[in-house]
Amino acid sequence: MNVKEIVARCEALFEDLRFNAVQQWKAALPGRKAIGYMPVYVPHEIIHAAGFLPVGIFGGGDQIEVIQGDAYYQSYICRIPRSTVELGLSGRLDCLDGMLFPSVCDVIRNLSGMWQIMFKDKYVRYIDVPQNYDDAIGGTFYISEMQHLRDDLGALRGQPITDAELNASIAVYNENRKAIRDLYSYRAQKPWQAPTSEVYLLLRAGCVLPPEEHTPLVRAYIAAADVEKRARRDNARVVMTGSFCEQPPLGLIKSIEMSGCYVVDDEFMLAFRWLMDEVPADGNPLEELSKAFLHRSAQSASKYDDKKEDKGRYLLHQVKSRGAEGVIFAAPSFCDPALLERPMLQEVLAKQKIPYTAFKYAENTGQMAPIREQAGTFADSIKLWSAA
């Protein structure tokens, strides 16, 4: 497949809010089940080990008219819960047999209970992740949380999930994470060959495709992108941060790129990159997943920084390792975690003299001109700065 075909496939998956791909996957074999999860992170491996399909639910984007969902939320609450409720109430999520709500913020936390009330026939679980990073404390708790999920999903399929199954799934996801790491490195090296609007769609495809299908698709994209003839522009290299939950519309990502920025790292669909390296696939699986979470995972606003010095470390690493020249803070409106985190990260950047700019969006933001203008001015200032 060439780039155009791969991207077209991913785009079709992204636009399909009826989740036909999930329905087809389920229909292919009797007894198959699909479990939805919300941002930021859940251990996919456990769902996969049960033989189920993990399905990332990242809101309704700008393609869905929210009618019923608005009746559940005040105007000062972000948009992702209302469009997710809309997806649920309009029957678009009927293909899911369950939903997982990770501990990200109070909105998603409360949505877990709302889901229990609104969708009584579905499996619903709030996934707490530890904010204490000692193996004997946070680790023990996290393992018990994962064990709970493992038992529940085992019960759902009528057979416990074995260690061997979990280890096999860890191996599958190691491959997927590696492919995505390679994709991110490739984009950082040649952002003109792998624009973020395409990289983004590839990640979104991973929300509905099984990893066995997603990993080769990512690999195929890298190979196909590399042989494309694409013009290299004198763009500013930026990291985009703050978009770990409610997603910006695709048009916004394109606008940033068109305004003269190469996005060389980001926080989109962080779940795929949350665990930053290989998880051993031959040990005690839950212990290994726990260790990877506690000691080798990404930072985001929903995670506590144990020490003051840890604040911004991940962002600085993104900037430095990707050779970025600036940071764009793009946070959803009314997103407490992202917006409260922002001034702390900005202070860290200011100390390092790394330029930044900031704006807010909603998943259905339609007016791109102001954002394009702001990003364009930012890119120009970076270029002027580096020329000086």
Place this chain on the structure above:
Amino acid sequence: MSTPTMQPQIAPKAKPQVLKEDAMWLQKEMINRNYHELATAHQDGRKVSATFVPGNLNELLMCFNFARSLPETNALQNGMRKKSGKMIMDAERDGHSEDVCTYVKADLGMMLQGQVGPTGEPLPHPDVLLLSYTGCFTFMKWFELIRQKYNCETVMLHVPYQGDGKVSPAMRDYVVKQLKEKVIPTLEKVSGVKFDIDRLRQYMRESVKAEENLVRVLQSAKNRPSPIDGYFGAVYYIGPIFTAFRGMPEATRYYDTLWSEVEQRIREKKGPVTPEGEMAEEKYRLVVEGPPNWTSFRDFWKMFYDEGAVIVASTYAKVGGVYDFGFRHDAERPLESLAEYCLGCYTNLNFPQRIDMICKYLDEYQADGLLINSIKSCNSFSAGQLLMLREVEKRTGKPAAFIESDLVDPRYFSAANIKNRLESYFQMIKQKRVAQAAAGVH
């Protein structure tokens, strides 16, 4: 969190005299003394702790001789004194988003203005931030922000959420382990005081006495007329126990006094005391969900007592502990009990639990309906309240109403809108009564 402890305000001369009960004067004294202790803590060689109301481990902090500050309380006190508006704007000018919780911004704004506390005395920078992370994610960011600015030692106590409506042994063990291996060693290090579990036990025994009386006071609203207001009045009643006083003999004394005052009101079949005197006739009995607005607290309350509406129960009065469903600090299992306390605070309950609780209140307190005061700042309380409203209506058949305001940001209190809403709500209750009477239902 939206938090209690207010000082009785002295009304300006031109206005009618504000009426206060003895317990209120006691409380005023306690609060003033606490602010003074904070102001002089460092010169007296004491260390200062800061922590939050939900999951407030006051007994534990006392074991280390800390002077104890509660930033939410400072914010609300500043809100009541009409100082928070400027603080919030200062914080916004300093780079904080207009979208985020205004308690955080009021606190940061106060620091920017030189850290003068609500009583006019300086508030010292805390020596330790006990990030007891119960029921709200914003707490975590709040203390990270303070740590970033003032370099305070910070210790996290992660309290898992009751996602499936119960406290599992793993959740409790996790909190206990953190207390043993993280929180206590950090508090020992910062204070230089060795932990003594018997001292903790002693404080916890004292806590129980106050807790018993608090529950009696809150449940007195089951009487007709209710001798208390379970929301506007209760924010005073929960003050000492939710903040720096639980476990102290002063708190026990306060609740003894309060309970005897309330008992007498029950005997005399009196209604609640409002800032303008005794409420004449009880016309409506309501349950309220959500914190109050502090910047126009008196005007807000007046909208109710002028109409003869009394709040018989509120969820807000449970943010710092759900004592009326049986929880008591247990000196026999001190750390486990502290863990259970943190795990059980109202905003750490899941949605079905919160709805059950409200339905129970509507039933047990024979309330006419539910009013939700939805707070712009507070996702922890507010996200999902519209579903709550529908569910409660569906389950109880009682009318529910929805108003919106904010805790300490005066820009989000629209008196006219709220008054209109309330008037139509009272109308609705009246009509419902007429219809029920006609149908022979009661």
